[in-house]
Amino acid sequence: MDWAGGAPRPGEEIEIDVPDVLVLEGVSSGRARIRPSLSLLTWLDGGSEADRLDRAAGRDGEESRADLRRWQLFERGWFTVDGTKAAADRVVGS
Numbered sequence: 001m002d003w004a005g006g007a008p009r010p011g012e013e014i015e016i017d018v019p020d021v022l023v024l025e026g027v028s029s030g031r032a033r034i035r036p037s038l039s040l041l042t043w044l045d046g047g048s049e050a051d052r053l054d055r056a057a058g059r060d061g062e063e064s065r066a067d068l069r070r071w072q073l074f075e076r077g078w079f080t081v082d083g084t085k086a087a088a089d090r091v092v093g094s
């Protein structure tokens with residue numbers, strides 16, 4: 001995904017050589033439909049929603065806070081509906 005315009009849109013497709021280990025991160029990396037292809041799903045708890053929002057706004061700029069908050073609410077719903085944390089092989093943090 002390309003976030004350069006402030007909202008997600010499909011980015012440029014890239015090809016990579018198949019490595020011995022490939023780590024995918026992001027909301028879609030643990031989706032139910034991709035799980036059969038995963039060798040390990042790890043859920044990372046990164047603090048409260050407020051803390052995570054502050055870190056993201058610090059990284060991406062304060063002007064992105066509203067978009068980041070909307071994404072955060074979507075993400076919360078998505079993880080709940082898709083059962084991502086419950087499907088994780090490992091949970092780190094919490």
